Amino acid sequence: MTNAIDISSLGKQYKGVAALTGVSATVPMGKVVGLLGHNGAGKSTLIKLILGLIEPTSGHVEVLGESPWGSHAVSLRRRIGYMPESVSFYGNLTGSEVITYLARLKRAPRQQASKLLERVGLEYARDRRVSTYSKGMRQRLGLAQALLASPELVVLDEPTGGLDPQATRELYEIVAELRAGGHSVLVSSHVLAELEPHIDSALILRQGELLAAGSVGDLRRQSGLPGIVVVQLKEAADPASFARELGELGLAHELRHDGQFEIQIAEGGKLTLLHRLAADPVVDDIVVKEASLARLYDYLGAGTKRQEGENA
Amino acid sequence: MSSVLIIARKEFRDDFRNRWTIAVAVLFAVLALSISYFGGAAAGKIGFTSFDATLASLTTLAAFVIPLIGLLIAYDMVVGEQDNGTLLLVLSYPISRVELVAGKFVGHCSALATATLAGFGAAVVIIQIMQPEARTPEAWLSMGNFVLSASMLGASFVALASVISVTTGDKARAAGLALVTWLAMVIIFDLCLLAILVFSGGKHWEQSVFPHLLYLNPIDVFRLINLTTLGSGSGNELFMGMTATHVYRPWVLYLVMLLWVVIPFELAQFLFRRKEV
Helix, strand or coil: CCEEEEEEEEEEEECCEEEEEEEEEEEECCCEEEEECCCCCCHHHHHHHHHCCCCCCEEEEEECCECCCCHHHHCHHHHEEEECCCCCCCCCCEHHHHHHHHHHHCCCCHHHHHHHHHHCCCHHHCCCEHHHCCHHHHHHHHHHHHCCCCCCEEEEECCCCCCCHHHHHHHHHHHHHHHHCCCEEEEEECCHHHHHHHCCEEEEEECCEEEEEECHHHHHHHHCCCEEEEEEECCCCCHHHHHHHHHHHCCCEEECCCCCEEEEECHHHHHHHHHHHHHCCCEEEEEEECCCHHHHHHHHHHHHHHHHHHHC | CCHHHHHHHHHHHHHHHCCHHHHHHHHHHHHHHHHHHHCCHHHCCCCCCCHHHHHHHHHHHHHHHHHHHHHHHHCCCCHHHHHHCHHHHHHCCCCCHHHHHHHHHHHHHHHHHHHHHHHHHHHHHHHHHHCHHHCCHHHHHHHHHHHHHHHHHHHHHHHHHHHHHHHCCCHHHHHHHHHHHHHHHHHHHHHHHHHHHHHHCCCHHHHHHHHHHHHHCHHHHHHHHHHHHHCCCCCCHHHHHHCCCCCCCHHHHHHHHHHHHHHHHHHHHHHHHHCCC
């Protein structure tokens, strides 16, 4: 078994409305895969299908080598951890009571529950009622319960919503530990740029279809999306003559409202441009922006739309 | 421990934390004591009166309160988890949907049964201590009968509440539907029966059909179980008069009561299995 999740031409319809059509993808064992898409792109539907909470209308999904749908899948669920998006838990219970209850349900060792609370930094609030928890604390509790019984596959649905930067960093540290321990992680998000450094590959969904799949580098190459160099000129410099210079070099550029130039540069020509700019006396500062997933997404999305237009 | 028991234990504890069930226990104890102590005030005497009269008054009270509490503690068992966002979470755990609903059902029912037994039992013990002539085997039998049938009545309304909980999309609607159900079963059903009685004017079919109509409401079955064992003269003459012409067998009544627990429970299970989450 080399894949944690195997999806082939998977489709789901709700009362005749297609939420997901013909999605084929894999999540390899021991990898961290990002599931990306805007609201309504089908992320939640795909996650529910992977968890076996709903039945596919067409196609197949296999998780850890078994079908997640049906009564025999109950034992499979012990090997999957799931952190739902914005869960408020049981407000009348304390943090430690919630995790103990869930640990019992998952047949996880009892000591693991309190260890996990410590690991996500909730030790200090273990005896407080969950109704007094902040959004970020609930997210931490959600992460802790997803790790109960050391699952082989962890599915995180929008895990960083409501987390401060410190907590977000800690979350990705845990994700990195999981990968190092050979666990597979599927993490969904629409905060695309934030996910980029932490994932091995990405699945991009748009309107229920798989738009693109692969590593971030692959996707960037596939799209041929230009990188962006932002240039701040010195105060004495003349923007008009700098713009003319860029025009002579054949570079697409834009003068932003804050007076900075945004220059688009194709993959191969970046270093040459940077050398040039560094030597230019009017240049004060240079910022290089790699194509983030957000921009990739927009670009790929626009690409598909254009194709559809051409076909029609 | 099985998943059903793990869930049941949590619900049981939640019910006592929410204080609904404690309220029932205290209400039963206080009312049982005050009815039996002051119940004879109209006849000019104060002090513990007939045990049967106390039981009859408590039956009337329980017929209102137990369905209400059963609906109140259980109406949000599934729809509440949906509102919390925990429904998807719990369903992603290694438990089946059947086990989830069964666990919650068992937890709420045992909480209600415990409250009935504790409240009523405490009162009976006090009455027995204060009133030596009430120490008869019949009194214990009637009490056992009352606690068992009250628990089954509670279970039946917990089962009805679970049907409401799996069919509604949000908690507010479920709460409204629970209250409507309570009104319909406690008040409107009996009003309709009375209307039938009045307008049919005592024709022959009425005498054969009417007693069976009472099986259509678990609350009436509960009243029948308790009042027919007490006999007349215990303060429920109107109700007894309505049913005087028919002989109810206790085992039939208990069987009907059991159906009122099992059928809604199975219906809730069936609907929950088909529910899209």
